[in-house]
Amino acid sequence: xxxxxxxxxxxxxxxxxxxHHEEGFFSKYVFSLDHKMIAKQYLxxxxxxxxxxxxxxxxxxxxxxxxxxxxxxxxxxxxxxxDEQGKLDPNFYxxxxxxxxxxxxxxxxxxxxxxxxxxxxxxxxxxxRDMASGFMNMISYWLFFVSSVIMFYSIFLETGPAGGGxxxxxxxxxxxxxxxxxGLGMTLWLVSMALFIASSLLGGINYxxxxxxxxxxxxxxxxxxxxxxxxxFTAILGILSFPVLLSxxxxxxxxxxFGTSFYLSDIYINGQALPNQGGSPILFQHLxxxxxxxxxxxxxxxxxxxxxEIIATNSRKPIFGYKAMIFSMAGIMFLAFIVWAHHMFMxxxxxxxxxxxxxxxxxxxxxxxxxxxxxxxTLWKGxxxxxxxxxxxxxxxxxFVSGGLTGIILGNSALDIQxxxxxxxxxxFHLVMGSAAFFGMIAGVYHWFPxxxxxxxxxxxxxxxxxxxxxxxxxVFFPMHYLGIAGFPRRYYQWSGFETFNTYxxxxxxISIAAILTFVAQFVFLYxxxxxxxxxxxxxxxxxxxxxxxxxxxIEPGHGNWxxxxxxxxxxxxxxxxxxxxxxxxxxxxxxxxxxxSNLPEESILVEKEKEIDQIKYDYNIPD
Amino acid sequence: xxxxxxLLAVVFLVLTFLVIGKxxxxxxxxxxxxxxxxxxxxxKANDANAIGLLVFWVLSVIGAAWSYMKYREDFLPxxxxxxxxxxxxxxxxxxxxxxxxxxxxxxxLFYFAYKYRFNKNVKATFYxxxxxxxxxxxxxxxxxxAGLVFSGLLVWxxxxxxxPEDAEVIEIMGKQFGWQVRYPGVDDNTLGNYSYKxxxxxxxxxxxxxxxxxxxxxxxxxxxxxxxxxxKPVLLKIRARDVLHSVFIPHMRVKMDAVPGMPTxxxxxxDKSTEEMRAELGNPDFNYExxxxxxxxxxxxxxxxxxxxxEPADYEKWKKEQKPILSVYPDFLTDVxxxxxxxxxxxxxxxxxxxxxxxxxxxxASASLK
Numbered sequence: 001x002x003x004x005x006x007x008x009x010x011x012x013x014x015x016x017x018x019x020h021h022e023e024g025f026f027s028k029y030v031f032s033l034d035h036k037m038i039a040k041q042y043l044x045x046x047x048x049x050x051x052x053x054x055x056x057x058x059x060x061x062x063x064x065x066x067x068x069x070x071x072x073x074x075x076x077x078x079x080x081x082x083d084e085q086g087k088l089d090p091n092f093y094x095x096x097x098x099x100x101x102x103x104x105x106x107x108x109x110x111x112x113x114x115x116x117x118x119x120x121x122x123x124x125x126x127x128x129r130d131m132a133s134g135f136m137n138m139i140s141y142w143l144f145f146v147s148s149v150i151m152f153y154s155i156f157l158e159t160g161p162a163g164g165g166x167x168x169x170x171x172x173x174x175x176x177x178x179x180x181x182x183g184l185g186m187t188l189w190l191v192s193m194a195l196f197i198a199s200s201l202l203g204g205i206n207y208x209x210x211x212x213x214x215x216x217x218x219x220x221x222x223x224x225x226x227x228x229x230x231x232x233f234t235a236i237l238g239i240l241s242f243p244v245l246l247s248x249x250x251x252x253x254x255x256x257x258f259g260t261s262f263y264l265s266d267i268y269i270n271g272q273a274l275p276n277q278g279g280s281p282i283l284f285q286h287l288x289x290x291x292x293x294x295x296x297x298x299x300x301x302x303x304x305x306x307x308x309e310i311i312a313t314n315s316r317k318p319i320f321g322y323k324a325m326i327f328s329m330a331g332i333m334f335l336a337f338i339v340w341a342h343h344m345f346m347x348x349x350x351x352x353x354x355x356x357x358x359x360x361x362x363x364x365x366x367x368x369x370x371x372x373x374x375x376x377x378t379l380w381k382g383x384x385x386x387x388x389x390x391x392x393x394x395x396x397x398x399x400f401v402s403g404g405l406t407g408i409i410l411g412n413s414a415l416d417i418q419x420x421x422x423x424x425x426x427x428x429f430h431l432v433m434g435s436a437a438f439f440g441m442i443a444g445v446y447h448w449f450p451x452x453x454x455x456x457x458x459x460x461x462x463x464x465x466x467x468x469x470x471x472x473x474x475x476v477f478f479p480m481h482y483l484g485i486a487g488f489p490r491r492y493y494q495w496s497g498f499e500t501f502n503t504y505x506x507x508x509x510x511i512s513i514a515a516i517l518t519f520v521a522q523f524v525f526l527y528x529x530x531x532x533x534x535x536x537x538x539x540x541x542x543x544x545x546x547x548x549x550x551x552x553x554x555i556e557p558g559h560g561n562w563x564x565x566x567x568x569x570x571x572x573x574x575x576x577x578x579x580x581x582x583x584x585x586x587x588x589x590x591x592x593x594x595x596x597x598s599n600l601p602e603e604s605i606l607v608e609k610e611k612e613i614d615q616i617k618y619d620y621n622i623p624d
Numbered sequence: 625x626x627x628x629x630x631l632l633a634v635v636f637l638v639l640t641f642l643v644i645g646k647x648x649x650x651x652x653x654x655x656x657x658x659x660x661x662x663x664x665x666x667x668k669a670n671d672a673n674a675i676g677l678l679v680f681w682v683l684s685v686i687g688a689a690w691s692y693m694k695y696r697e698d699f700l701p702x703x704x705x706x707x708x709x710x711x712x713x714x715x716x717x718x719x720x721x722x723x724x725x726x727x728x729x730x731x732x733l734f735y736f737a738y739k740y741r742f743n744k745n746v747k748a749t750f751y752x753x754x755x756x757x758x759x760x761x762x763x764x765x766x767x768x769x770a771g772l773v774f775s776g777l778l779v780w781x782x783x784x785x786x787x788p789e790d791a792e793v794i795e796i797m798g799k800q801f802g803w804q805v806r807y808p809g810v811d812d813n814t815l816g817n818y819s820y821k822x823x824x825x826x827x828x829x830x831x832x833x834x835x836x837x838x839x840x841x842x843x844x845x846x847x848x849x850x851x852x853x854x855x856k857p858v859l860l861k862i863r864a865r866d867v868l869h870s871v872f873i874p875h876m877r878v879k880m881d882a883v884p885g886m887p888t889x890x891x892x893x894x895d896k897s898t899e900e901m902r903a904e905l906g907n908p909d910f911n912y913e914x915x916x917x918x919x920x921x922x923x924x925x926x927x928x929x930x931x932x933x934x935e936p937a938d939y940e941k942w943k944k945e946q947k948p949i950l951s952v953y954p955d956f957l958t959d960v961x962x963x964x965x966x967x968x969x970x971x972x973x974x975x976x977x978x979x980x981x982x983x984x985x986x987x988x989a990s991a992s993l994k
Binding site: 094163172179264277282320355358359363366372373376381385394401405413420460467471482485492493494495497501504574576577579 | 670676721732733772868878915918922
């Protein structure tokens with residue numbers, strides 16, 4: 001690629017003229033190879049999807065909170081799915097629930113979160129000119145884009161989008177006779193997801209390669225920011241588990257279109273017995289959850305990584321237990337692969353398998369608890385600055401704890417008998433992975449906005465956004481546990497048909513109002529975000545006084561990130577408030593020999609090591 | 625309900641105004657101190673946010689306690705099975721454990737956030753790690769988890785163990801959109817074979833019952849209610865004929881997926897009759913219900929079946945009153961092999977027309993035997 005000429009260009013013209021390097025509109029903004037632009041593309045697409053996904057939840061919350069409401073006024077939006085009496089069509093309700101889940105899990109919290117921040121931060125924090133392969137990175141985004149277009153188109157089909165739940169369990173998802181959404185809507189869902197998986201694999205391979213191969217001089221693994229560790233683990237999880245979802249989807253495509261029987265057996269529908277025999281719907285569930293469970297960690301780990309950075313910076317303290325954090329993330333990553341069947345305790349799976357998965361599932365609570373304790377201890381005796389990012393990071397920790405704890409109950413197969421597929425599950429995962437990961441993403445946007453756009457976001461609006469969202473999320477999901485304990489099944493269009501579930505109408509209305517208000521509050525963020533891109537206060541190069549490498553770049557880093565040589569790294573990323581130091585942060589690229597006043601006794605040998613680091617031969621070209 | 629809505633709206637409004645008001649007044653104040661602290665990115669709202677977090681937590685604790693008291697009445701509907709009370713017990717034990725953890729951890733989080741808010745005269749403590757602490761908070765959760773796993777395993781193995789020999793076997797089948805129940809009948813007490821290929825709604829063979837199997841002859845079905853005896857183990861044989869469904873009996877703490885092509889089962893020991901529950905809850909209209917908890921399409925939310933727990937004597941009496949499938953749909957006699965026709969005959973309805981019909985069939989049967 002143009003890497004060599006770019007480097008020469010930058011070196012010969014000095015620091016401030018990257019922008020004069022003329023790129024066409026298309027190669028700069030559309031088919032960009034630059035990781036920062038690709039990150040922004042992911043971010044904008046993610047935000048777009050978050051609005052769609054949030055809007056969908058508002059509509060079905062109206063149905064659940066106010067089952068008797070006349071929804072005719074929604075006709076301009078959802079058209080024929082509202083009948084003459086102003087009632088939402090039950091099939092469309094299921095489609096909304098399905099699409100909300102798919103969009104939020106995959107398009108917002110996987111692509112929007114990992115795609116944005118892995119792309120943006122990995123090269124900047126490890127000290128690389130760009131991703132290992134800018135071209136693959138571009139392909140990754142555009143596959144995601146095409147996948148998004150297909151999914152978006154499917155929403156407007158006459159038979160509706162996929163409607164079998166985001167887990168698309170066959171036979172419901174395989175038989176058009178069973179559900180109109182299982183026709184063309186499901187086909188497009190599968191095509192879209194296949195492209196999405198390809199996109200996410202290309203991205204993941206790129207992230208891992210970049211982290212392993214393109215670290216700058218001195219950036220050994222034990223000096224990497226926790227963010228990078230988190231992104232790396234996430235990428236590995238994705239690389240190993242997404243292909244399994246692809247195979248599950250492919251077999252489903254075969255069953256749907258080519259008459260195979262991987263998942264279908266003994267089915268009588270629409271007045272006739274189907275010829276399929278010998279397949280197993282449980283097989284699909286195993287394959288699906290082999291991705292599906294790692295997926296929740298794919299969603300939460302990057303958020304935890306971002307939070308580590310934000311909490312350390314704004315507490316003006318090193319993250320507590322850096323190594324414990326790495327080990328617990330590694331533990332979570334490993335265990336994430338072997339707990340999938342806790343989603344299947346009540347599927348008729350062998351009960352012995354249930355016991356094994358219950359044991360493994362409860363073990364994963366331990367590293368998760370360690371992480372939470374480490375965050376809290378990082379706050380202890382800190383000097384905390386509540387930027388909007390910091391507030392969201394604290395909110396994340398609270399959600400992670402509150403939502404994670406109920407996982408201990410759900411992971412216990414004996415207790416799961418009653419709670420499986422009730423609102424207790426819905427409340428649990430919306431707190432621990434939904435809201436927590438969403439807060440991580442938002443915190444990341446507030447924190448790295450200055451580096452992305454060279455301007456600051458408005459803090460006051462940030463505070464308003466935080467308080468409305470934080471309070472709102474708890475008001476939505478805390479009472480939801482009550483519904484679950486009372487046995488309310490999920491994916492119900494309404495509950496009043498059952499005597500057992502004919503209570504809590506007030507609670508459901510309350511949740512709906514809180515949910516819709518919380519959704520509306522997100523427009524404060526949207527306004528702030530868009531306004532600040534153009535009119536925000538100009539940022540400084542390192543507005544949060546942070547130690548990691550991205551803050552050593554110019555205010556708006558150009559192609560290649562650093563105008564001159566890439567800084568060399570001498571120390572770990574968390575030298576905040578070091579005793580003896582006059583400033584309360586020492587960036588990673590400051591050698592120990594320059595800070596004799598604050599070096600700890602054991603760090604004196606590191607002074608010697610600096611020469612070795614300086615002598616490392618390193619090729620700074622943007623590789624491709 | 626309107627009160628709740630109004631309250632919520634007020635809370636949101638007040639919060640918004642508080643934050644806006646506070647920040648507005650602070651923005652004025654900041655103007656002077658801005659220079660001093662701007663370099664740190666600290667504004668005057670810092671204290672407000674810190675206090676806000678603590679206040680939020682205090683209000684949350686009050687809200688959580690209040691709402692718990694208000695809503696607990698409908699938590700875990702009264703358990704009516706033996707294992708149900710056991711899982712309920714462990715649910716509340718686990719709930720206490722996690723509630724304690726919930727309050728401790730969140731309290732520390734919000735208290736530290738408040739206590740260690742920015743103070744320009746203070747420098748944060750450089751405290752990067754402490755292996756002893758890490759060890760402590762690895763081991764303690766591990767021990768608690770081990771305890772919960774152990775208790776969970778014991779209960780799980782007991783619940784999932786094979787049903788006792790004398791269990792009352794009942795088949796329940798999910799279809800879009802309703803539950804169908806089949807009983808093994810009063811004579812042989814064995815469910816007849818079935819095959820999905822024999823299913824034929826137009827003829828009335830919803831279950832695909834195989835009438836070449838003599839065990840099928842006395843089987844009877846029901847699509848409006850399921851009766852079970854009190855005080856006797858009940859084994860549900862569960863299947864589905866189109867898509868996944870899941871049998872959920874909230875009061876019995878029973879849940880198991882119904883899978884096309886893979887029969888599943890769940891056994892339980894109901895020990896409160898419908899009448900007893902009516903008396904206990906003071907609700908003469910009370911009924912046990914069976915619901916579906918696996919998304920199955922448009923009517924998923926309406927797959928309701930009434931469950932009646934009878935005293936054993938009433939149950940036996942009720943069973944005797946039920947009409948076998950053969951007697952409701954005498955047509956199926958044509959499916960019965962010749963040599964079993966005589967046996968099948970006695971389940972046919974005893975109307976005169978059919979008596980003659982069956983006699984003639986009987987003659988042919990005996991004729992063919994000769």
